[in-house]
Amino acid sequence: MKKRPPGEIVRRIPLWIGSSLLLAALAGPLTARLLGFVGDEALIAALRAGWLPLLSIALAALATGYFRRRLAPLGAWIETGARGRAPAHLHERLARFPRDYWGFHLVYTLMAPLTLFAPDPAAIGSATFYNVLLSQLAIGVIIGLPAYLLSLDGLGRLVAHTGLPDILVSLKSKIVLLGGFLPLLSYSILMHYHWQSTHALGMDLVSLWALLALITLSITWVSTRSVAQALRPVEELLARSGASTHAELAELRPQSTDEIGYLTETLGRVFRRLGDQESYMRAIVDTAAEGIIVVDEAGVIDTFNPAAEQVFGFLASEIRGKPLSWLLPELTAEGEAPPLSAGERETVGMHRNGQPIQVSVRISRMETSGRPMFTCLVADITQRKQAEEKLLSAETRYRDLVETAHDLVWTLDPEGRWSYLNSACQSIYGYSAQEMLGRSFREFQAPGHAEADEAAFRQILAGEELVQYETVHLDREGRPHHLSFNARAHFDASGKVSHVSGTARDITEQKAFQEQLAYQAEHDSLTGLFNRHYFQQELERTVARVARQGESCALFYIDLDQFKYINDTLGHAAGDQLLVEISNLLASHVREGDLLARFGGDEFTLLVYNVTAEQAGRVAENFRALFEDYRFHCDGKAFNV
Structure with missing residues (x-):
C-alpha cells in the first residue's frame, strides 16, 4: 500500500467527512421517497424551496472547514519533524474526533426533515415526519460509517508520529457497530x-427478522x-497502577489464536528479550570499573552506577535528580547539558566530603x-x-643526571646513526x-679502528653485550680520543633490534698516563735510554x-772513566750533562x-743482535775509537x- 505523507492525510480527512455529509443529504430524501414517506410533489417542492440543498x-462546507482547522495544528506539529509524544492539546483534538464527526451527522439528521417539510409546516410532528427522521438517521449511519472508518484509518497513520496515550476507538465497539448495529x-x-x-x-417474516x-x-456477542x-x-x-518490570511484562501469554493472540505472544517475547538485555546492561553498568552517569538535556542526573558512587561518595538515591554541576562544576553549569567531547578530557570533580578530585570524563549523546x-x-x-607526577619527577632527575654526566650517554638506530646524545658529546x-x-x-x-669497530657493532646487533670496548674516535678538529664503550641492543616484540644504547668514557688522559707510567718503568729518566730493569x-x-x-x-759493557772525577770536581750538573x-x-x-741501556751510574750496556764473534770485535773497536x-x-x- 502506498504510504501517504502526513500532510496529505490531514488534507484528505476533512474532504472525506464533507463528502459523506453530501452523500447522506442526497441519499436521505431518495430513501424517504423509495419507502413512500414522501411523494414526488412534496420532494420537488422542498427542493425548489432551496432550504434542503x-x-x-452549508453543513458539508462547515464540517470540512471545522475538521481542517482541528487537524491543521496536528499536521503542522508532525511537519516540524518533532519526535516523541505530541503535546496534550493535540491528543485532545484526536479524542474529540468521534463525537465531532457523529455530531455533524446528527445535526443534519435532525435538520433535514425540518427543511424537507418546510413548505408544509402542518406535517411536522406527524407520523410521516418521524418516519422520514428515522430513515434519515439510518441512512446517515450507513453512509457515514465508511467515511468514519476511513478517517480513523487516516488518524491511525498520524498517531505513528504523535503517539497514542489512550484508546480512541475500541476494537469491540467497531465489532458491535459493524457486526451488530449495522446489520x-x-x-x-x-x-x-x-x-x-x-x-x-x-x-413468518417477523419470525425471520x-x-x-x-x-x-x-x-x-461471541466476537466481542x-x-x-x-x-x-x-x-x-x-490496568496496573505504577510501573511494571520487564519480568512481569514477560509473563504476557496469548489467549486467542488470531492476530491479537500472536501479537500478545510476540509482545511477551519482546519483553522477555528486553528483560534479558536490561539484566545484561544492568550487570555491565553495575560492575563497570568506570563511573557511569546518565543525564538529560538539562544536566539532571538520571543514572548513577556503583563505580560513580565510589568516585564521588554519593549514593545513587541521594544524587539522582540533582544537577551534574554538583559533581563536575568545571565541566557544565546548572541547567545545561554537558558538552560533547571527541575523546577523554580531564577535569576536577567534587567529592561528597568537599575535596576536589582529579577525574577523566568521556561524554556521548544518545536518544x-x-x-x-x-x-x-x-x-x-x-x-x-x-x-605521572612521580614518573615525571623521576624522569627529570634521570635526565638531569644523564645530561650533566661526564660520560657520554648515547643511542644508535640499527643502521648505526645517532638518535640520542647527552651534552658530553660536546666535550x-x-x-x-x-x-x-x-x-x-x-x-x-679513527683510521685503523674501523674494522674492529664494525666487528663490535655486529656483535651487539647479534645480542651480545659490549663491555669496556676501547677504540679511538676523532673530534671536530681531527684530534684522536680514546673511548671506552659499554653497549647493548634492545629488541621489539618481533625480535628485531629497535635500537642500541650505552655509555662511553673518554680515557685519552688515562691512556696517556698509562703510557707515561710504562715509559718511566722501562726508561732512564735522565738519558731517556732503557733502564737496567728492562735491559735485564x-x-x-x-x-x-x-x-x-x-x-x-753480542753484549757490550761500557764503563766511563773520569766520570767520578768530573762529577766530584765540576758538580752533579756537569756529571748529568x-x-x-x-x-x-x-x-x-x-x-x-739493537738495545742500548743505562745499566746504572756511569755504566751502559749494549745488546747487539745477529752478529758473529768477528763482527762483535769490530763493533767494540769502533766504540773504543769513538x-x-x-x-x-x-x-x-x-x-x-
Missing part, C-alpha cells in the same frame, strides 16, 4: 420497506467476547524516547596523576647533540731465544733494533773520558 451544502439496521429498513410496500407483515437478529446478536478474551492480558497490563540523553564515563585519575667530539643526531658513528672512526728482562728473553733458535748476539752527551753519542752509532776521540767540554775545559 442549502442546508446540505440490524439494514434488516429493519428492509422490513419497513416491505411493510410500506405491502401494508402487511406476516408472522427475529431469527436473523438473534443470530446477528449472538455472533456479535473473543476479542475481550484476546485483549484481557493487555487490558490487565494497562531515549525522542529525548536527548548524555552518558558520562568518569574515572578517578588521582592516583594516576600522582604516578668529546666538539659537536652539539643536535649536530650529531642522524649521523653515523662511522664518520668519527730483554737479556733473559734474548738468551732464551738464542738457546732455542741457535742465533748469535756528561751522561746525556754519552747517551746521545752511543745512540747515534747504534743500529736500529770514545778515544770524544772530549767533554765544561767551563772552558776539555776532559778525556
Whole structure:
C-alpha cells in the first residue's frame, strides 16, 4: 500500500467527512421517497424551496472547514519533524474526533426533515415526519460509517508520529457497530420497506427478522467476547497502577489464536528479550570499573552506577535528580547539558566530603524516547596523576643526571646513526647533540679502528653485550680520543633490534698516563735510554731465544772513566750533562733494533743482535775509537773520558 505523507492525510480527512455529509443529504430524501414517506410533489417542492440543498451544502462546507482547522495544528506539529509524544492539546483534538464527526451527522439528521417539510409546516410532528427522521438517521449511519472508518484509518497513520496515550476507538465497539448495529439496521429498513410496500407483515417474516437478529446478536456477542478474551492480558497490563518490570511484562501469554493472540505472544517475547538485555546492561553498568552517569538535556542526573558512587561518595538515591554541576562544576553549569567531547578530557570533580578530585570524563549523546540523553564515563585519575607526577619527577632527575654526566650517554638506530646524545658529546667530539643526531658513528672512526669497530657493532646487533670496548674516535678538529664503550641492543616484540644504547668514557688522559707510567718503568729518566730493569728482562728473553733458535748476539759493557772525577770536581750538573752527551753519542752509532741501556751510574750496556764473534770485535773497536776521540767540554775545559 502506498504510504501517504502526513500532510496529505490531514488534507484528505476533512474532504472525506464533507463528502459523506453530501452523500447522506442526497441519499436521505431518495430513501424517504423509495419507502413512500414522501411523494414526488412534496420532494420537488422542498427542493425548489432551496432550504434542503442549502442546508446540505452549508453543513458539508462547515464540517470540512471545522475538521481542517482541528487537524491543521496536528499536521503542522508532525511537519516540524518533532519526535516523541505530541503535546496534550493535540491528543485532545484526536479524542474529540468521534463525537465531532457523529455530531455533524446528527445535526443534519435532525435538520433535514425540518427543511424537507418546510413548505408544509402542518406535517411536522406527524407520523410521516418521524418516519422520514428515522430513515434519515439510518441512512446517515450507513453512509457515514465508511467515511468514519476511513478517517480513523487516516488518524491511525498520524498517531505513528504523535503517539497514542489512550484508546480512541475500541476494537469491540467497531465489532458491535459493524457486526451488530449495522446489520440490524439494514434488516429493519428492509422490513419497513416491505411493510410500506405491502401494508402487511406476516408472522413468518417477523419470525425471520427475529431469527436473523438473534443470530446477528449472538455472533456479535461471541466476537466481542473473543476479542475481550484476546485483549484481557493487555487490558490487565494497562490496568496496573505504577510501573511494571520487564519480568512481569514477560509473563504476557496469548489467549486467542488470531492476530491479537500472536501479537500478545510476540509482545511477551519482546519483553522477555528486553528483560534479558536490561539484566545484561544492568550487570555491565553495575560492575563497570568506570563511573557511569546518565543525564538529560538539562544536566539532571538520571543514572548513577556503583563505580560513580565510589568516585564521588554519593549514593545513587541521594544524587539522582540533582544537577551534574554538583559533581563536575568545571565541566557544565546548572541547567545545561554537558558538552560533547571527541575523546577523554580531564577535569576536577567534587567529592561528597568537599575535596576536589582529579577525574577523566568521556561524554556521548544518545536518544531515549525522542529525548536527548548524555552518558558520562568518569574515572578517578588521582592516583594516576600522582604516578605521572612521580614518573615525571623521576624522569627529570634521570635526565638531569644523564645530561650533566661526564660520560657520554648515547643511542644508535640499527643502521648505526645517532638518535640520542647527552651534552658530553660536546666535550668529546666538539659537536652539539643536535649536530650529531642522524649521523653515523662511522664518520668519527679513527683510521685503523674501523674494522674492529664494525666487528663490535655486529656483535651487539647479534645480542651480545659490549663491555669496556676501547677504540679511538676523532673530534671536530681531527684530534684522536680514546673511548671506552659499554653497549647493548634492545629488541621489539618481533625480535628485531629497535635500537642500541650505552655509555662511553673518554680515557685519552688515562691512556696517556698509562703510557707515561710504562715509559718511566722501562726508561732512564735522565738519558731517556732503557733502564737496567728492562735491559735485564730483554737479556733473559734474548738468551732464551738464542738457546732455542741457535742465533748469535753480542753484549757490550761500557764503563766511563773520569766520570767520578768530573762529577766530584765540576758538580752533579756537569756529571748529568756528561751522561746525556754519552747517551746521545752511543745512540747515534747504534743500529736500529739493537738495545742500548743505562745499566746504572756511569755504566751502559749494549745488546747487539745477529752478529758473529768477528763482527762483535769490530763493533767494540769502533766504540773504543769513538770514545778515544770524544772530549767533554765544561767551563772552558776539555776532559778525556
